[in-house]
Amino acid sequence: MSVQAASSGAFSPKLSGTFAAMLPALQGQTIAVVGHARPDGDCIGSQVGLARILQALGHTVVCANADPVPRLLQFLTVGIPFLKADEVPPEAVAIFVDCADHARPGEKMKARFPRPFANIDHHLSNHGYAEHNFLDTSASATCEILASLAFDNSLPIDPVAAQALYTGIVTDTGQFRFSSTSRNTFLLAAALVAKGAQPSAVGLELYERESPGKLKLLQRFLASLQMECGGRVCLGLLPLGIFAETGTQAEDTEGLVDYARSIDGVEVGVLIEEREGGIKASLRGKDPAYRLDQIAARFNGGGHACAAGLNLKGVTTEIFRARLIAALSDQITAVNLAKAKN
Amino acid sequence: MSVQAASSGAFSPKLSGTFAAMLPALQGQTIAVVGHARPDGDCIGSQVGLARILQALGHTVVCANADPVPRLLQFLTVGIPFLKADEVPPEAVAIFVDCADHARPGEKMKARFPRPFANIDHHLSNHGYAEHNFLDTSASATCEILASLAFDNSLPIDPVAAQALYTGIVTDTGQFRFSSTSRNTFLLAAALVAKGAQPSAVGLELYERESPGKLKLLQRFLASLQMECGGRVCLGLLPLGIFAETGTQAEDTEGLVDYARSIDGVEVGVLIEEREGGIKASLRGKDPAYRLDQIAARFNGGGHACAAGLNLKGVTTEIFRARLIAALSDQITAVNLAKAKN
Structure with a gap:
C-alpha cells in the first residue's frame, strides 16, 4: 500500500530532511508547543498533533497560548496541558506553530521565548524568527506541513494526533475548498484517515455543535x-x-x-x-x-x-x-x- | 508516482473487472447516460463524468433527465447535450447513474428504457434493475464508483470529467464530512486533482455563487x-x-x-x-x-x-x-x- 506525494516518496522532501536533522538536538528536552492568540483549528490542531507526536517520542510536552482553546476545538485537547505563558516550565524550549510572526502568540510569549527553538508555519509573511524555521507557503495548513514531516520521517501518529492534524487541514482549507487545497492535501487526508482520523466525527464537532x-x-x-x-x-x-x-x-x-x-x-x-x-x-x-x-x-x-x-x-x-x-x-x-x- | 487504494493497485477490484468485461458490448453504440429527477451534484457529476469518458472512447453520448440541470451545476455541462426522455436518439442504449430504482428518472424515462443496459449507483435500496449492475453501498457517491472504475481500467479522464466526478464526491459527502467519507474517497480526490480537478474552482461554483x-x-x-x-x-x-x-x-x-x-x-x-x-x-x-x-x-x-x-x-x-x-x-x-x- 502506498500513499506517496511524489516519486521521491516524500510529501515534503526538503523540510523533512532538515526536520529529521533537528530532532537529536531536542533529545531530553521539555517542549512548549506555542500557538497564536485567538487560536483557530489549524493552530490547536498543529499544537495537539505535534505535542502528541513529541510525547510519543518521549518528551515532556505542554502547549502554550495567550487565549483559551475555543469550545468547538476542546475535543482535541484530552491529555495535553494548555498553559499561559507564565505557567510554562522554566526549562522548556519552544516550538512555535502557525504563528506568522514572533509576536502572534502575544507579547508575553514573545518575551518568554526571545529566540524560539523552531517555527513551523505556512503563512506568506513569516520570515523566520526561530533557530530552525520550517516554512512552506504552498501548504494549505500548518497541519499539512506537520503531517508531511511526520509521515516522511515515520514519526508516531496516534488516532488523536491524526484527528488533530486532520482538523487543522479541514478548517484552514474551508473543508477542502480554498485554493491552497492540493493533491498533497488529499493524500495527507487519506493517510491521516488510515492513522485513525474520522472525518464525520470532526464534522460533527466543528459544524453541528453551534450555540x-x-x-x-x-x-x-x-x-x-x-x-x-x-x-x-x-x-x-x-x-x-x-x-x-x-x-x-x-x-x-x-x-x-x-x-x-x-x-x-x-x-x-x-x-x-x-x-x-x-x-x-x-x-x-x-x-x-x-x-x-x-x-x-x-x-x-x-x-x-x-x-x-x-x-x-x-x-x-x-x-x-x-x-x-x-x-x-x-x-x-x-x-x-x-x-x-x- | 502512485496513488493506489490497496496493495492490489485497484480502488474497486471486483466491480472494475466486470466493468472492463462489459465495455466491448458497448462497441459502436450511442449511449444515453440517464440521471434522476431533480438532479443533484452527484447525479450531474456522474452523468458528465461518464459521458466524457465514453465520448473519449469514441461513443456518441447524450445525457437524459426529466428536470433541467440546476443553475449551480451548469458549469459542468459544456459540450454535453442534456435531453428529455423523448429527445433521446432511438438507437441509444441507457446507462442509469445514481438512480436508486428504475423509476427515479421519472416514469417517461422508465418506459423509454424498460431494461437499461447498465445501472451504476451507491444507494442502499438499489436492488439492480439493469442488465449490468455496478452497486457499491460503501461508496460515498456514485462519482466515487465511477472514478474507481475509470482509474482501475485506465480510462481517459479529461479535466472536465475529473472536475465533474470530483463535484459529485464533494456534494454527496457534504464536503468530505458525512460518515461515508473514507480513505478511498480522499485518494480518489487526490487522483482526480492530478487529472485536472480544481477544488477551489468547484468550491467557488457550488458555494460562492449565492444570490x-x-x-x-x-x-x-x-x-x-x-x-x-x-x-x-x-x-x-x-x-x-x-x-x-x-x-x-x-x-x-x-x-x-x-x-x-x-x-x-x-x-x-x-x-x-x-x-x-x-x-x-x-x-x-x-x-x-x-x-x-x-x-x-x-x-x-x-x-x-x-x-x-x-x-x-x-x-x-x-x-x-x-x-x-x-x-x-x-x-x-x-x-x-x-x-x-x-
Whole structure:
C-alpha cells in the first residue's frame, strides 16, 4: 500500500530532511508547543498533533497560548496541558506553530521565548524568527506541513494526533475548498484517515455543535450585509454590544465573513467588529490577485492573499469603513486593469 | 508516482473487472447516460463524468433527465447535450447513474428504457434493475464508483470529467464530512486533482455563487428558529410569500434545514415551508436511530433515516406543527428509552 506525494516518496522532501536533522538536538528536552492568540483549528490542531507526536517520542510536552482553546476545538485537547505563558516550565524550549510572526502568540510569549527553538508555519509573511524555521507557503495548513514531516520521517501518529492534524487541514482549507487545497492535501487526508482520523466525527464537532447564540449572531450579520464597489465587495458589521446581546463571544465570529464573500459577483467579503476604542476587521477574497494581505498591511494588519485581518485603535467604524472601501476600490481597479492588459 | 487504494493497485477490484468485461458490448453504440429527477451534484457529476469518458472512447453520448440541470451545476455541462426522455436518439442504449430504482428518472424515462443496459449507483435500496449492475453501498457517491472504475481500467479522464466526478464526491459527502467519507474517497480526490480537478474552482461554483436573496432567506429562516422537545428539536418556518419577498425560488431552500440541525444538543432539525393550501416539510437528524423516514411516512412522506421530507395538503401550519412535534416527541422518547435499556 502506498500513499506517496511524489516519486521521491516524500510529501515534503526538503523540510523533512532538515526536520529529521533537528530532532537529536531536542533529545531530553521539555517542549512548549506555542500557538497564536485567538487560536483557530489549524493552530490547536498543529499544537495537539505535534505535542502528541513529541510525547510519543518521549518528551515532556505542554502547549502554550495567550487565549483559551475555543469550545468547538476542546475535543482535541484530552491529555495535553494548555498553559499561559507564565505557567510554562522554566526549562522548556519552544516550538512555535502557525504563528506568522514572533509576536502572534502575544507579547508575553514573545518575551518568554526571545529566540524560539523552531517555527513551523505556512503563512506568506513569516520570515523566520526561530533557530530552525520550517516554512512552506504552498501548504494549505500548518497541519499539512506537520503531517508531511511526520509521515516522511515515520514519526508516531496516534488516532488523536491524526484527528488533530486532520482538523487543522479541514478548517484552514474551508473543508477542502480554498485554493491552497492540493493533491498533497488529499493524500495527507487519506493517510491521516488510515492513522485513525474520522472525518464525520470532526464534522460533527466543528459544524453541528453551534450555540443558538451563534446562529443569532449569523442572523444579525446577514441582516447587516451591504454591497460596495459595484457589487464586488460585500461588507457586514457586528456592532458594539452584540456579543452580550446574543450571548456569544468573540470566537463565535469564526466563519461569518465567508457568508459575505459567498455571494455571486462578490470578490471580497468583509466583517467589521466594533471594539471598545477601535475596530477589528476580517477580509476574505475569491482571487489571490487582490492581495488582501497588502490591503490589511495598510492598516497594520496582515495575513494571506485571500484571507487577511487587522486590528485598529482610535478609529470610528464610519471612518475605517470609508478608508477600507477606498483601499479595496483602488486595488480592485488596479487588478482589473492589469487583468484586462493580459 | 502512485496513488493506489490497496496493495492490489485497484480502488474497486471486483466491480472494475466486470466493468472492463462489459465495455466491448458497448462497441459502436450511442449511449444515453440517464440521471434522476431533480438532479443533484452527484447525479450531474456522474452523468458528465461518464459521458466524457465514453465520448473519449469514441461513443456518441447524450445525457437524459426529466428536470433541467440546476443553475449551480451548469458549469459542468459544456459540450454535453442534456435531453428529455423523448429527445433521446432511438438507437441509444441507457446507462442509469445514481438512480436508486428504475423509476427515479421519472416514469417517461422508465418506459423509454424498460431494461437499461447498465445501472451504476451507491444507494442502499438499489436492488439492480439493469442488465449490468455496478452497486457499491460503501461508496460515498456514485462519482466515487465511477472514478474507481475509470482509474482501475485506465480510462481517459479529461479535466472536465475529473472536475465533474470530483463535484459529485464533494456534494454527496457534504464536503468530505458525512460518515461515508473514507480513505478511498480522499485518494480518489487526490487522483482526480492530478487529472485536472480544481477544488477551489468547484468550491467557488457550488458555494460562492449565492444570490443576495438566498442569504435573505437564510436570515429569515434563522430568525424563525424555535426549540421544541426540550432542545432536541429545532424548527424553522418559511411563511407563504417569502420567495416573492426575498426574490428566491423553491430550490433556494436547499441546505437551510441543516442550520436547524447544527445546534448543539439538537437531534432533529425541521424546515416547514408554507404552500398554497398546505405545507412542505424537511427533517434532518444527527442519529439514524430516530428514523425520520418513519416520522415522514406518518404524513405520507418518506426518505432516509437522517433525511426525510413530506408534502401535505389541506392542513394549517399550526395544526401540522403540533402534530409533527407530538410525533417527534414520541419517537425521541421511545428511542431514548431503548438506548437507556441497552
